[in-house]
Amino acid sequence: MSEPLTYSDEALRSVLAEARTIAMVGASPNWNRPSFFAMKYLQEKGYRVIPVNPRAAGQEILGEACYATLAEVPIPVDLVDIFRASDAAGAIVDEAIALKDEKGIRTIWMQLGVRDDGAAARAEAAGLEVVMDRCPKIEFGRLHSELSWGGFNSRIISSKRRRTRIA
Amino acid sequence: MSETPKDRYGFETRMIHAGSQPEPVTGARQTPIFQNIGYVFYDTDHAASLFNLQTFGFIYSRLTNPTVAALEERLASLEGGRGATCCASGHAAQILAFFPLMEPGDEFIASNRLYGGSITQFGKTFRKFDWRCSFVDVDEPENVRRALTPRTKAIFTESIANPGGVISDLEALSAIAREAGIPLIVDNTMATPYLCPAFQWGADLIVHSTTKFLSGNGTSQGGCVIDSGTFDWAQNDKFPALAAPEEAYHGLVFAETFGDMAYTTHSHAVGLRDLGSTMAPMNAFQTLLGIETLSLRMARHCDNALGVASFLEQHEQVAWVSYAGLESSPYRALAAKYMPKGAGSVFTFGVKGGYEAGIKVVESCDLLSHLANLGDARSLVLHPASTTHRQLTDEQRIAAGAGPDVIRLSIGLETLDDITADLEQALKRAAS
Ligand SMILES: Cc1ncc(COP(=O)(O)O)c(C=O)c1O
Numbered sequence: 001m002s003e004p005l006t007y008s009d010e011a012l013r014s015v016l017a018e019a020r021t022i023a024m025v026g027a028s029p030n031w032n033r034p035s036f037f038a039m040k041y042l043q044e045k046g047y048r049v050i051p052v053n054p055r056a057a058g059q060e061i062l063g064e065a066c067y068a069t070l071a072e073v074p075i076p077v078d079l080v081d082i083f084r085a086s087d088a089a090g091a092i093v094d095e096a097i098a099l100k101d102e103k104g105i106r107t108i109w110m111q112l113g114v115r116d117d118g119a120a121a122r123a124e125a126a127g128l129e130v131v132m133d134r135c136p137k138i139e140f141g142r143l144h145s146e147l148s149w150g151g152f153n154s155r156i157i158s159s160k161r162r163r164t165r166i167a
Numbered sequence: 168m169s170e171t172p173k174d175r176y177g178f179e180t181r182m183i184h185a186g187s188q189p190e191p192v193t194g195a196r197q198t199p200i201f202q203n204i205g206y207v208f209y210d211t212d213h214a215a216s217l218f219n220l221q222t223f224g225f226i227y228s229r230l231t232n233p234t235v236a237a238l239e240e241r242l243a244s245l246e247g248g249r250g251a252t253c254c255a256s257g258h259a260a261q262i263l264a265f266f267p268l269m270e271p272g273d274e275f276i277a278s279n280r281l282y283g284g285s286i287t288q289f290g291k292t293f294r295k296f297d298w299r300c301s302f303v304d305v306d307e308p309e310n311v312r313r314a315l316t317p318r319t320k321a322i323f324t325e326s327i328a329n330p331g332g333v334i335s336d337l338e339a340l341s342a343i344a345r346e347a348g349i350p351l352i353v354d355n356t357m358a359t360p361y362l363c364p365a366f367q368w369g370a371d372l373i374v375h376s377t378t379k380f381l382s383g384n385g386t387s388q389g390g391c392v393i394d395s396g397t398f399d400w401a402q403n404d405k406f407p408a409l410a411a412p413e414e415a416y417h418g419l420v421f422a423e424t425f426g427d428m429a430y431t432t433h434s435h436a437v438g439l440r441d442l443g444s445t446m447a448p449m450n451a452f453q454t455l456l457g458i459e460t461l462s463l464r465m466a467r468h469c470d471n472a473l474g475v476a477s478f479l480e481q482h483e484q485v486a487w488v489s490y491a492g493l494e495s496s497p498y499r500a501l502a503a504k505y506m507p508k509g510a511g512s513v514f515t516f517g518v519k520g521g522y523e524a525g526i527k528v529v530e531s532c533d534l535l536s537h538l539a540n541l542g543d544a545r546s547l548v549l550h551p552a553s554t555t556h557r558q559l560t561d562e563q564r565i566a567a568g569a570g571p572d573v574i575r576l577s578i579g580l581e582t583l584d585d586i587t588a589d590l591e592q593a594l595k596r597a598a599s
Contacts, residue, residue, distance in 0.1 A: 032417050034424045037221040044213075044222060112426045138428070146223035148186060149231060151239030151431055152250040157176050157184040162191040 249396025257376020260390030331568025341369025379542025469509025
């Protein structure tokens with residue numbers, strides 16, 4: 001096993017704050033799969049999530065058309081979220097690197113349990129931000145205190161009052 | 168990307184702040200008591216997402232409540248775990264801890280020196296669920312290895328045993344649990360996370376009676392189960408509740424969907440949902456207040472306990488003192504290893520004159536309170552054989568360190584000289 005990865009809260013906050021459109025590779029049309037949970041949650045938080053999955057291409061998932069490959073996604077994508085096994089991640093990362101300028105991709109995010117250090121190094125060398133072995137739903141919830149509602153350790157300590165005003 | 172250490176803040180800071188950011192709507196700095204049951208849904212789709220466990224949020228206070236959640240996060244932070252589930256009492260926490268692990272006919276191994284109430288709960292009441300406990304002397308870890316069977320689902324011990332001043336060899340027990348592919352559960356009630364960081368020594372789950380030192384004033388019943396988040400529930404086929412499809416959630420697999428949050432999610436969404444042993448928000452609030460001063464209190468508890476134990480050890484009417492903080496204790500080395508800041512404040516001693524003299528000492532105290540609790544700011548005194556350990560057999564009582572001559576003390580925060588003076592006069596009266 002390689003060393004566990006650590007990412008600062010500030011870095012994760014800025015990745016999640018800057019992204020608007022997420023391509024979710026491996027999104028499932030089955031309402032009881034983890035990727036469906038994450039997609040639904042991220043949509044609720046205001047992200048546009050485009051599902052990418054060759055086996056569901058042509059279908060709609062949560063109101064969005066599903067595409068077979070990243071290249072087919074017809075709109076700019078800020079973040080590519082990889083919901084596939086680690087051994088499938090490298091090829092998706094290489095595709096994202098090739099499409100980086102065309103699609104405006106800034107971040108590669110590999111889901112909880114998904115990690116490919118070689119692919120991460122290639123993406124970073126191409127100027128992309130990389131997060132591995134994390135779930136954007138869990139991290140968003142953690143950074144916005146929602147994870148704490150379930151009794152989880154957010155590791156966040158703050159004496160600041162959060163403002164309620166238009167962004 | 169830049170890296171952050173696991174915990175940016177120290178233990179004392181987390182005692183006060185973890186789980187308690189200012190309430191966002193009002194700015195209230197202290198955690199409010201959410202004396203409330205239902206939580207408004209935005210719309211039916213939001214309600215569906217919540218019931219499907221697809222989003223975070225409150226549904227109904229039997230499952231989660233904001234005040235209780237603040238305490239859960241604080242305890243998870245102090246123990247260094249991933250998540251926590253609070254419940255109505257320490258005993259409720261023990262049922263809740265085993266609930267995701269055990270199927271009817273399954274077994275676990277527990278120390279034979281547990282709190283008497285736990286021995287009764289495991290040995291008698293758990294049998295009604297067909298959960299089978301074998302009690303062994305864990306001082307010899309090989310006893311545990313020998314008691315393992317294919318149906319053993321966990322090993323359970325207390326970091327500091329109640330009432331005996333006995334310390335468990337957590338590292339040795341954790342090695343056996345790891346080899347067997349089962350979790351080590353540690354009752355850390357008597358040590359608290361301030362004295363014993365049990366996850367660092369290999370515990371996978373920690374249970375607490377928060378009734379004791381955590382709340383600290385003898386006001387609020389409560390319990391908690393904390394998950395380290397590091398046990399792999401899918402490593403074998405022993406834990407179907409966590410690693411096989413759950414029918415009540417349409418075939419969802421907790422370990423797959425929730426990863427290192429699976430155990431705590433299950434404890435709320437299935438455990439509290441169906442066992443219903445929820446902690447009251449008022450008790451969570453009192454316990455949050457107590458924890459704000461935990462380190463200060465525990466240091467003083469330990470200082471006073473060592474002072475009283477040393478006083479008793481010199482006393483001519485005292486036959487023996489069992490406190491792991493004393494040089495004379497056979498558990499001194501284990502205490503120095505697992506709880507270097509102190510061996511807690513609950514211990515036993517034997518009065519010369521046995522049962523009769525013991526009862527007289529207890530009844531002669533004017534400052535120490537004769538009652539069945541521990542971990543209070545007040546010093547407490549008890550005769551276990553006639554009270555907390557009454558349901559046990561003679562043999563079990565001796566094994567548990569609660570024989571006929573045994574007096575249990577829970578040393579509080581009063582002036583040390585006043586505590587020893589009260590014991591001095593009580594011992595004198597018992598001798599006359
Ligand atoms: C070590 C230990 N564990 C568990 C319990 C049970 O806790 P509760 O009384 O909160 O149910 C106690 C209570 O005395 C205890 O001392």
